[in-house]
Amino acid sequence: MNLQLFDKQVYTDRRNILKQKIGSDGIILLLGNEDSSMNYKDNPYPFRQDSSFLYYFGLDVQSLAAVIDTDTGEEVIFGNELSMDDIIWTGTLPSVQEIAAMVGVTQTKPYDQVTHYVHKAITSGRRVHILPPYRPENKIKLAGWLNVSLQDVTDHVSLKLVKAVIAQRVIKSPLEIQEMEKAVSISVDMQLAVIKSTRPGIKEYELVAKANEVAIAANGRLGYGAIITTHGQTLHTHYYGNTLHDGHMVLSDIGAENEMHYGGDLTRTFPVGRSFTNRQKELYEVVLTAMDHAISMLKPGVKYKDIHLAASQKLVEGLTQVNLMKGNAAEAVAAGAHTMFFQCGLGHMLGMDTHDMEDLGEQYVGYTDTLKKETIFGLKSLRLGRELEAGYVLTVEPGIYIIPELIDRWQAEKKYADFINYDVLNTYRDFGGIRIEDNFLITDTGSHLLGKYLPKTLKEIEGLKG
C-alpha cells in the first residue's frame, strides 16, 4: 500500500495550531474509522477514513486512534501491527511506527492501550476532548473508554474541540484548494460523460455507471450517492431504475472524491433528447439568473443567508414572469411562498466532506453563536447562513422543484394563495425539477470558480447533446 500524504510538516503544523486553540486543557482524542460491514463482517464497503482524522493525522488506514496531550504536547498514534495472516490476505504495510513518522508523530502504542491512556487521564481529573461520533462502532468504543452509557456519549462531546476544529478546517489552505480544483475537475469530467451518454431509451443506472467509471479511473470515487434522475423534483433520490424519454430532463448531481479525499459537488439539468422544451427553457433561465445573481454576491463579509434570500427573490421574479407566482416578490420571499418551488438551501460548505464537517454540527459549521439556524420550512434546510470569509469553499445550487404532493397539500390549505397561481402550477405537475450547481472559493475580493468550466447555459448544454 502506498499512502497518499501531504508533507509531514503539514500535519504537524495543523496539530500545533489546534493545540494553541485549545490551550493547556487535557487531552484530545481523535478516532479513525474502521471498515464497515456490508452483508457480513469480512465484506466491507470501500474504506472511508474520518475527515478530521485525515486532517490532523493524514493516515488513510483502518482502526487507528490518536491522542494529542495539550498539556505536555505529547502525540500518540494507537494501532496494531500486521500478523503474517494479514500479510498473506491483505499485503505488507509499513509498521505503525513507520506510518506515524510519515505524519510527524514519533510515539505509537497498540490499539488496546487507548483504554488505559484515557482512563488514566480521567482519573487524574483531566479533560478528554472528543468529537461527536457518527458511526455506531465508534460510539461503542467511546462509551467503553469514557466509561459511560451509549446514550451519554454525546454529552461528553467537547464543544470547544468542535469549534476549534471547524475554525481550522473551514478555511482552506492553498494545498487544499489545489486538491479541490482537481476533485471538481474530475467531477466536471463525470458530468460531461453523463450528459453526452444521455439519450432516449436508456436507464438512469447506465448514467450512474458512467459517473462511477470516470471517478474511479481518476483514482477517485463518488463522494456521495449519485443523484441522476428524471424526477429532478426529488431532492436526494437514489433510485436509478427509470427509463429516459425524449421531452423529459435529467437532473445529475454528482461529485468526485479524489485520492486525497477532497470533493466536488456539481449539478446540471439537461434534456434527454437533443433540446429542451420551451417550458423547460423558461424555468431553466429562471434558475440560471438566480444562480448568476448569487455568484455576483459572493465575497467576504456577506451573509450567505442574505445571498440565499436574494437568489430566492430572483426565482420568484422569474416564476412571476411565467405566471406561476404573483404579487410582490420581496413579500413572497418574506412570507416563504418561494418554498413551494425551492424547498431547500442555496448551498453548503464543501471540503473533504460534501456537506463539510456536517458530523460536527450544522449549527457550528454554517452558523454562529449570534446567527442561529432557523426551524421554519425552507430555511431549516439552509446549511450555510453565516458571513463569508476568504478561504471558505462552498456550493451555489439554486433550483426549481415541482412536487405534486406539496402542491396538493398546500392548495388544500390555501397556503400562500396570494402568491402562487395554483391553476397554472397544476399544469406543471409532471415537470420535474431543475438544479444548477457549481463550487466556489471565497477570495479576498469575491469568488473563484473551482475546477474546469462545465457548460451551464441553455445553448452550451444543448451544444453538448449535438
Place this chain on the structure above:
Amino acid sequence: MNLQLFDKQVYTDRRNILKQKIGSDGIILLLGNEDSSMNYKDNPYPFRQDSSFLYYFGLDVQSLAAVIDTDTGEEVIFGNELSMDDIIWTGTLPSVQEIAAMVGVTQTKPYDQVTHYVHKAITSGRRVHILPPYRPENKIKLAGWLNVSLQDVTDHVSLKLVKAVIAQRVIKSPLEIQEMEKAVSISVDMQLAVIKSTRPGIKEYELVAKANEVAIAANGRLGYGAIITTHGQTLHTHYYGNTLHDGHMVLSDIGAENEMHYGGDLTRTFPVGRSFTNRQKELYEVVLTAMDHAISMLKPGVKYKDIHLAASQKLVEGLTQVNLMKGNAAEAVAAGAHTMFFQCGLGHMLGMDTHDMEDLGEQYVGYTDTLKKETIFGLKSLRLGRELEAGYVLTVEPGIYIIPELIDRWQAEKKYADFINYDVLNTYRDFGGIRIEDNFLITDTGSHLLGKYLPKTLKEIEGLKG
C-alpha cells in the same frame, strides 16, 4: 421507488418452511439493515439489505424489522411511514402496509413497537430467536430489545434458527439459480471488459473503473471489493495504485451482485501485454489442471474437503514437475507443504452473499456437527468442507501464490524442506500469483457451470488480448 421482488408466494412459502423447521417455539426476530454512514450521518454508503431478511421478507428498504410467531403463525413487519420531508428529499414510497402486502404479510407496526413486542414475549417466558448481528447498530438495537449488555448479545443467538436458515438458504431454488446465472453472466462481462482494457502503462484503478461500469450499467454493483492487482500473491488486496508493466500478470477477482442481490465471483489471471511468459504459462497450466480435476469431482455425496485436498495434490504434482517442489505429492499434501503455494481454500458457498451466509457462521455453513473446520494453516481458510448436495452453489478457485515473506519465514525455519526446493523458489520471488475461479451449481449427477463461458485456457486468454 420500484421494489424488485419475486412473487409474494415465494416469500410466504419460505417463511412457512422456516416455521415448520422451528416448530412451535416462540418468536423469530429478523432485523433488516439501516443505512451505514460514510463520513457523516446523512452521507451513507449504497444501502445493502441483510440477506436473510431479503430471503424471507424480500423488502430492499432501510430500517425494517420482522417477527414470525412460530406458535400463532403471526407475521409482523415493523417500519415507519414517510413524512412530507421524506417525500421531498427521497421521493414517495408505498406505505409499510402496502410493501408488506407485496411479500404476503398483512400485519405492520411502527418500528418503535419492536421493543414492546419483544419484551412482551420475553416476560411471557417465550423464546426469542435471533441471528448473529454483524453490524454494530443492530447489535445495539438487539441489546436494548433483549435487555442485555452489548457483550452478551451473541450469547442470545439461536443456533436452532441459524441452522434452520442455513438448511433452507443453502439449497438454491430454480428461481434463485436463474438470478445467479444472470449475476455470473454480468460478472463474465465485467471480466471481459477488464481483460480487454489491460495494457502496459495503465493503472490498476482504471481496470476497477471498467468493472464498476459494467456492473452498474447492468443495474447491479460489485458484490465485494474488487481484487484487481498485479500482485496476485496478496489474496485480498484492495490497493489499486500500481502501474501495469509488460511481462507481469494481472489477477482479477470480481463479481457482480445483480438487482435481486444474487452474486457471481470469478477470477482470471492474464498477462499485462499480449502473452504470458514461459514461467507464467507453466504455473498457469498447473493451476488449470488442478481446477479441471476439482470440477470433475463435483457431485452430490463428495466432501468438498476431499476435492480441496485432491486439487492440492494436483498442484503439488505440477509444482514438482517445474522443480519447485519435490518428493511424494500425497505425503506433501498430508504434511501441509502445499500451503507454501496455496495458503487458502479451494472455494466457498455462493448466493446472495459472496461467502454465502458467512454472517451465520462458517462452521455451520461449510461444515457439519461431525465435520469440524480445522485450525491448522491452510485448512483453517477452507470455508467449505462438507459433503455436497444437489442445489448447492459454490466456487472452485485453486491458485498458486508466491509470497516472499512466507518464503523467508519458512526457509529460516527449514519448514517443509523435504518438499520445497527453496533455491528454485527464491528465483520466483517476484512471480506474483495465479488464481482461476468459476461458479458451479451441484446437480443430481455432477455440476453445472453458472453463467456464460469465460475463456480460461492459455490460448483463449491470449486470444482476448489480440
